[in-house]
Ligand code: SF4
C-alpha cells in the first residue's frame with residue numbers, strides 16, 4: 001500500500017449535518033413567505049427596503065471584520081438574517097436608505113462591538129430598529145401604507161391599528177377601523193397596514209411551523225410571550241385585538257427566540273417569554289408607544305445572563321453516602 | 324421480522340442522547356476468520372501495569388501459550404497464533420503511540436491446540452472462576468480494556484443484585500457484538516449466568532437496542548430452551564439511542580437507577596459486562612481458554628469490502644486492510660473503535676488489541692473540514708448531554724484560558740461520549756475542549772491553547 005496521508009482528528013467523527021449557517025438560512029427562508037406577501041400587499045418598494053436592510057448589515061459586519069483583522073464572517077448568514085429581521089419590523093413607506101442605516105448600526109453596536117456572533121447581549125435587529133426610532137421618529141411612525149385589497153396599492157398613509165387605538169381610544173378607533181369578525185380575519189390573513197414582516201399572522205405561523213419541524217426553535221418562548229400578553233390584555237378588554245396586532249407573532253417567533261440573546265433552559269425561557277409578553281402589554285396599554293414588543297424583548301435580553309445563571313441543568317446527586 | 328421478546332416499552336435512559344443513522348451495513352455479514360502472517364502483541368493492552376515478556380527471539384509458541392506474565396493488577400498476554408517469536412521490541416501502538424510488543428511469525432501449517440473441557444466447570448467456586456478469568460487475560464472488550472477480574476472482584480461491603488450484559492452496541496457502524504449475539508448465543512447466555520454467579524447477582528438483564536431485534540429474539544429463544552439456568556437472564560429491548568451502551572445510561576434504562584456524579588454502577592448495586600467479555604469469560608471458565616481472538620467490524624465508505632472479522636489479537640491493521648480489498652482512493656481517515664468514541668489512527672502498522680472493536684475507514688466527504696465557529700447558545704448540547712453537563716460553558720471557559728474554572732459545569736463527570744459535539748451546529752470540538760479542561764484540572768495549571776485552528780476569534 002502506497003504512502004497515504006491519514007487525517008487525524010479528535011472524535012466524535014460523526015456530526016449532525018445542521019450547521020450554524022444552515023440554521024440562519026432556514027430562519028431566513030421560513031420568513032420569506034411573509035415578506036413576499038408584503039411585497040404583494042405593499043408593492044415593489046418592499047423589495048428595495050429588504051435589499052437595503054441586508055446591504056447595511058453586510059457592510060457593517062464586513063467593515064468590522066476588516067478593521068479588526070478577523071476572518072470574514074459574512075458567510076455564516078447571520079448578518080443577512082439580521083438585516084431581514086430588521087426590515088420585518090419597519091413600515092413599508094420608509095425612505096429606501098433608512099433600513100441600511102438601521103441594520104448597519106444594529107450590527108455594529110449590538111453585535112460586532114460585543115465580539116460578534118454569539119457574544120451579543122441584545123438582539124441586533126431590534127437594536128437597529130430602536131436606533132432608527134430614536135433618529136427618525138417621524139418617518140418610523142407615519143409612513144404606513146394602506147394595504148391593497150384590489151388593484152394597485154394605495155399610497156395613502158394609514159396608521160396601524162394599534163396606533164389608532166392609542167390615538168383615538170378603543171371605541172373611536174374601532175369605529176374607524178370597522179372592527180367586526182371579518183376585520184379579525186383580515187388581521188389574521190394580513191390585509192391591513194403594518195410592518196413588513198408582521199402583517200400576516202397566518203404566514204408567520206407557517207414559517208414558525210417550519211422552524212419547529214426542523215427543530216430549530218422550540219415553542220417554549222413564543223407560547224410564554226403570547227401567554228404573558230394575553231394575561232395583561234385582559235385588563236384592556238380587547239385581548240383578541242392585542243393578540244392579532246403589533247408584530248406580536250413576528251416578535252415572539254422570530255425575535256424572542258434568537259438563540260444568542262434568549263435563555264438556554266426551559267424554566268428560564270418561560271420566565272423570559274412571559275415577562276416579554278407582560279411588558280409588551282404594559283407598554284402598549286399604559287406606555288407612550290403604540291407597540292411594545294421591540295422594547296420588551298430588548299429589556300428582557302438584559303435578563304438572559306442572569307436567567308442562565310439561575311436556571312442550569314440539574315444533575316443527580318448522591319443522597320446519603322459521602323462522596 | 325422477528326418477534327420482539329419485549330413488545331411494549333422500549334427502555335431508555337432518562338435525559339439527552341441523540342438518534343443518528345446507524346450505518347450498520349455489516350449487520351447481516353457472518354463473522355469470517357482471518358489468519359495473518361504475523362502478529363504483534365503489545366504487552367500493554369489494558370488499564371494497569373504492563374505484562375512482562377517471558378519468551379525470547381526464536382522461541383516456538385503455540386496458540387494460547389502464556390507469553391506476557393501479569394496476574395495481579397493487569398492482564399497477561401497469550402500467543403494468539405502458532406509460530407515463532409521474531410522479536411521482542413518496541414512497536415507503534417494504537418493508543419499508547421509506542422509500546423513493547425512480542426512479534427510472532429505465524430506457522431500456518433501447525434494445528435491449533437485443543438482446550439480441554441473441565442468436567443467440574445459447573446461446580447467451581449467464585450474464587451476459582453475469578454482466577455481463571457484473570458489467567459485468561461480477559462479485559463473489558465467493549466473498549467474500556469479494564470481487567471475483568473478486577474472489575475468482578477468487588478470491594479468489601481459492595482453488593483451487586485443486578486448483572487447487566489451490554490449488548491446495546493450503540494455506536495454507529497459497529498456490528499461485532501450483534502454478530503456475536505447471533506452466532507455465539509449459547510456461549511453468551513452461559514457466560515452471563517457464570518458471571519452472575521461470581522457476583523451473586525439476583526437478576527441478569529441482557530440489554531439490546533431495538534435495531535437488533537433478531538439478536539434479542541435469538542437470545543430469548545436460547546434462554547427459553549435452557550431449563551436449568553438460575554437465575555434466568557432477562558432480555559430487554561432498549562431504544563436505539565446513543566449512548567445507550569454507556570454503563571451509566573444502560574443502568575438507568577434497564578435497572579431504573581440513576582448513578583450520581585463520581586459513582587460507579589456498583590454503587591447502585593449493578594455491574595455491567597460487555598457481550599464479548601461474557602463469552603470470553605465462559606470460554607475461560609469452562610475450557611481454561613485464554614483470550615486470543617476478537618471480532619472486529621471493518622466498515623465505512625473507505626474500505627472496499629466491509630466485513631466482520633474474527634482475527635487473532637495482534638493482527639496488523641494493514642493486513643486487515645489488504646484482506647478487505649484495500650482502501651478506496653478517497654479514504655483518508657482510519658478510526659479504531661466506533662465513530663463517536665474511537666480515535667483516528669496516524670498509521671496502519673499498528674495491531675488490533677484486546678479493546679479494538681472496530682476499524683472504520685472514512686472518505687474525504689465524511690470529514691468535517693470546516694472551521695468551528697462561536698457558540699450561538701442554541702442549547703442543543705445541553706439537550707443531548709445524558710449527564711446534564713454544560714459543554715457549552717466548558718468550551719467557552721477553556722477557550723478563554725479558564726479551564727480551571729470549569730468544574731461547576733461538570734468537566735470531571737464527562738465520559739466523552741461526544742453527543743454534544745455531534746449536535747453542535749457551530750461544529751465546536753466540545754469533547755476536546757472538555758479533555759483539555761480535564762487535563763488542566765488534573766495538572767492544576769492554567770492553559771490557554773487553541774484546539775483546532777480556526778474560529779473567527781482565534
Ligand atoms: S461528551 Fe461529555 S459533555 Fe458531551 S454529551 Fe457526552 S457526557 Fe455530556
Ligand code: SF4
Nearest residue numbers: 698699701702704747
Ligand atoms: S451546541 Fe454548540 S452552539 Fe449550541 S449551545 Fe452548545 S456549544 Fe453552543
